[in-house]
Structures are given as C-alpha cells and as structure tokens.
Amino acid sequence: MKRTALKIGYIGTNFHGFQRQPDLRTVEEELIYHLRKLNYIDDLKKSRFRIAGRTDAGVHSLGNVISFQSEKEVQVNEINNSLPDDIQILAKAPVRFGFKPRYAEMRQYRYILFRQDLDLEKLDEVAEIFKGTHNFTNFTKRFQKTTTRTIADIKITEGNLNDYHKKEFPNLHDTISPIFIDIYGESFLWNMVRKMVRVFVDVAIGKMSLEMVEELLNPGENDPRVNIKVLDPDYLILMDIIYDGIKFVYDDYACERFKRNLVDSLDNLQRKYAIRESMIKSLEDLRK
Structure with missing residues (x-):
C-alpha cells in the first residue's frame, strides 16, 4: 500500500469552501466522491485521508494538498477525467506513511x-x-x-x-x-x-x-x-504549499487541461462583459 500526496487546483467560485458540509458542494466532497468512485479509497479512516487546508467559499487554489494511501497506483489523469472541470489534480508526490499535509514548511x-x-x-x-x-x-x-x-x-x-x-x-x-x-x-x-x-x-x-x-x-x-x-x-x-524533502511532479497534460478550462471561463466572462457594456451604452443613447 502506497501513500500519495496530490496538489489540487480549483476555481472556488461555485464551491462552498473546501471542507465537507451537509448538502453543499465543496472541494473535499468532490474529491472524496471521485476517489471512491475510482476505487482509490473506501474508508476514509483506513486510507488516512488528510488535507492541508480549508479554504473559504470563493477562494481559489493552485496548490492545496491532500494525501491518502491506496493499493491502487494513482493515475492523475484518470482522476481528472472523472472530476468536474473546476477542480483538477495538477501534481503528485510519493510520501511517507506518517505524512500529514497540514504541517507544511x-x-x-x-x-x-x-x-x-x-x-x-x-x-x-x-x-x-x-x-x-x-x-x-x-x-x-x-x-x-x-x-x-x-x-x-x-x-x-x-x-x-x-x-x-x-x-x-x-x-x-x-x-x-x-x-x-x-x-x-x-x-x-x-x-x-x-x-x-x-x-x-x-x-x-x-x-x-x-x-x-x-x-x-x-x-x-x-x-x-x-x-x-x-x-x-x-x-x-x-498559490502553493511547500514541504521539506517532498518534490511534487506536475503533470503537463493536467496543467494544460486546467489552463484551457481557465481560458474557457475567461471567454464566458468576456461575453458577459460585452452584454453589460452594450446595455450601458444603450442606456446612455436612450437618454439623449
């Protein structure tokens, strides 16, 4: 059984924070659901599932960290294919059995x-x-x-x-x-x-x-x-969490995929901006 740490990127806009909450969408809940779905973990206690930090609702991340142990070799892009676009695994690192992501350098x-x-x-x-x-x-x-x-x-x-x-x-x-x-x-x-x-x-x-x-x-x-x-x-x-003696390996495909998701969200914002700008100008013209 191997223990692995994963570095998580997410757009916090549509999450009610990181920590699990009843009947609310959170980053932690999404991660646990998909890790269970893919048979990486089952019982949270046995898998020693741990998190580095609990970001508030709306806060974004390029470097939050979770860790767990599993019999299955962790495949970053298998997990990302299951996860929604606004949360993705960016990097992984093998860690010792007693590793606790909360205690960072x-x-x-x-x-x-x-x-x-x-x-x-x-x-x-x-x-x-x-x-x-x-x-x-x-x-x-x-x-x-x-x-x-x-x-x-x-x-x-x-x-x-x-x-x-x-x-x-x-x-x-x-x-x-x-x-x-x-x-x-x-x-x-x-x-x-x-x-x-x-x-x-x-x-x-x-x-x-x-x-x-x-x-x-x-x-x-x-x-x-x-x-x-x-x-x-x-x-x-x-932005990042750093640990003494642990080097995360970033997955190029995963990072490019998350980057594309961010660009796509910018495109949606541009459309919303154009609509609002048009309405503002039209209001000004109507008052002339």
Whole structure:
C-alpha cells in the first residue's frame, strides 16, 4: 500500500469552501466522491485521508494538498477525467506513511487588488511591519489556542493583464492593472490573509496609520479584539504549499487541461462583459 500526496487546483467560485458540509458542494466532497468512485479509497479512516487546508467559499487554489494511501497506483489523469472541470489534480508526490499535509514548511497566498487609489509606497511600508513573528489575534474570527504566527515574506508587484486580454479578447477595453500581494508563511489563521489585506488597503488610502498597524499586531492582554472587516474571497488564491524533502511532479497534460478550462471561463466572462457594456451604452443613447 502506497501513500500519495496530490496538489489540487480549483476555481472556488461555485464551491462552498473546501471542507465537507451537509448538502453543499465543496472541494473535499468532490474529491472524496471521485476517489471512491475510482476505487482509490473506501474508508476514509483506513486510507488516512488528510488535507492541508480549508479554504473559504470563493477562494481559489493552485496548490492545496491532500494525501491518502491506496493499493491502487494513482493515475492523475484518470482522476481528472472523472472530476468536474473546476477542480483538477495538477501534481503528485510519493510520501511517507506518517505524512500529514497540514504541517507544511511554507504556504503562499496571493490576493489581487483592482484599485487605482492605492499608495504603493505605503503598501511596501505595511509589508515590512507584517514581516516576522506577531500576535495575530485581531486578524482572525475564531478564538484559538495560539494566535502567534510568522510571516516569512511579503511581495507586492504591479501586474499587467492587459497584454493577455488584448491578445485573447481584442474587443475588451483596457482594465485596471492588478496589484498582487503575495504572503508567505508556515501557517495562517482563519480569515487572516483577507484581514491583513484589508489593513494594507486602509493604510494605502490614508484611512489607517502605520502606528495603528503596529498596535493591531501587539494587543495588550486585556485589550478587546478589534473587528477588521474581511475582504472578498473571490480575489484570493492559495498559490502553493511547500514541504521539506517532498518534490511534487506536475503533470503537463493536467496543467494544460486546467489552463484551457481557465481560458474557457475567461471567454464566458468576456461575453458577459460585452452584454453589460452594450446595455450601458444603450442606456446612455436612450437618454439623449
């Protein structure tokens, strides 16, 4: 019996998060259903089915990880042929019997902002404050045993999606260039990344000072928790999860297949954009 880890890509839009929930479509439920259907697993306890993280409803992934043991040799594309298009296996790796995907060396989350009113220098300054080990009790909804976490790095870059749009969809007008906020750490609290990015935005638009960020990360023992409103999950991607000594092998066909699915979804969005743009222009013409 072999134990295998799989790296999962999914478009979170039509999922109610990763974790199984009664009568709701989730990533975990889809994976378990199809792994059972293909006779990779039967009893979850016996197969030691484990997951790396529970992303919220609407959050996307290129690197979430599951692991299980099976008598059957794992065939990535056999599983993908059974899975729906918005969830696919991208890579696999053999792992030891005691491997637990929850305990990773590093996780990378990316939040994408589409705003023109952000002071990029302020974003960099906030990033420097967040780096290192802090008490993130103000950056989660749940009370947990420990809220101390370490941010290994934060990278802020200006993206440019316009070239791709112009190539694939020549009728689409220029869009706002996105800002990528990539956050690296061993582990994160529930809602932590989206609350962090809310603070990035508030500082970058002048709504919050850098001193206030310092205070949020160093609350007093008796200080009440601060309610930081989370940003939308739709713009958050779990980019990757890295483990010491484990090298995932990406399946070229699986990656190209998932890429085509993403391109097809862009085509649908382009059509929706064109319809709405036409209606907006028609409304303007009708009022003349």
